[in-house]
Amino acid sequence: MGRPPCCDKVGVKKGPWTPEEDTMLISYVEEHGPGNWRAVPTKTGLRRCSKSCRLRWTNYLRPGIKRGTFTDNEEKMIVQLQALLGNKWAAIASYLPERTDNDIKNYWNTHLKKKLKKLENGSGHDPTGINGYNSSNSHSSGQWERRLQSDDINTAKQALQDALTIDENKSHLSHELIVMPSNYNGSSYASSTENIARLLKDWVKNTPKSDHQESKSSSSGHNLSDFTMTMEYSNCAEGKTGIDLSEAFESLFGFESNFESSNNSDDFSRATSPSVVHGEIKPDPTTGLASLSILENWLLDDQGKDYLRNFSFDENPNLF
């Protein structure tokens, strides 16, 4: 089953991308918008398979991607969402709009898994709340060891609250990109954020605004001219992952996720509150973001707390 490899053609290039290839891809997306990846190699002259082009764009060239160290808040969000959703990296990434699913997956595999293992072996306090969940491989095995206890609820609550507390200064600082050095080394190009900054700078400079607006990409609202990454871009703007989460909610919690947006005056909550239409989470039209507020609101209120306390994953093995 499944489709055969799309890149078995002779002459298809593999391996790290060069600046020239990135420029070609960016030019194409700037003109046509992301999508129709099949046409990219022929229209751009890139000797890459369409899959590789999509991946390069999604994981690296796409505007709004934050690179570098994960913050404590991001880490907590990942841990809690992984415990809730399993290895649904795309769904998790929709709640961390500046991070790609690949990044989150890598971070989980290289950092958080080890942390989990360490915590499982040790007997110390678990500040992330991952101890106690059999979160490793949770969705494939379906083996959740026990009911959630009140400690778990409190930990989840704390983690979510922490995650929603955004340090404005810190986040802006971490989003700054740097001008590319003139002595770039081709071999390390693919891991050079500076190169992307340079490419995007040229791209934005040469791009009429109307093109971006008409693009079917979800990149509306970008402000790349000063290279300050914003939280306005999200792959969930396509509405896909948000719906997935909504469905997961319905199946998990047994009722429609028809929450009202929070009345919270907190800027972050307001800025990221999606609308919920017919049980589907719709990204905020102005920000393109799905929000944690639905999850957060429900999880933190008494109804969610009670449900989680009494919920047994053993009795619901097919949820994830």
Added chain:
DNA sequence: AATGTGAGCAACCGCGAAAAA
């Protein structure tokens, strides 16, 4: 200084789902 080892991450592969023919 040379070599070995492990961590981190970009990119690839294979699969399933959805869309198109």
Added chain:
DNA sequence: GTTTTTCGCGGTTGCTCACAT
């Protein structure tokens, strides 16, 4: 309704770099 094509996701690989020996 069936087959083919395309897209997107999650798992895995392999390259690069930093650090230890």
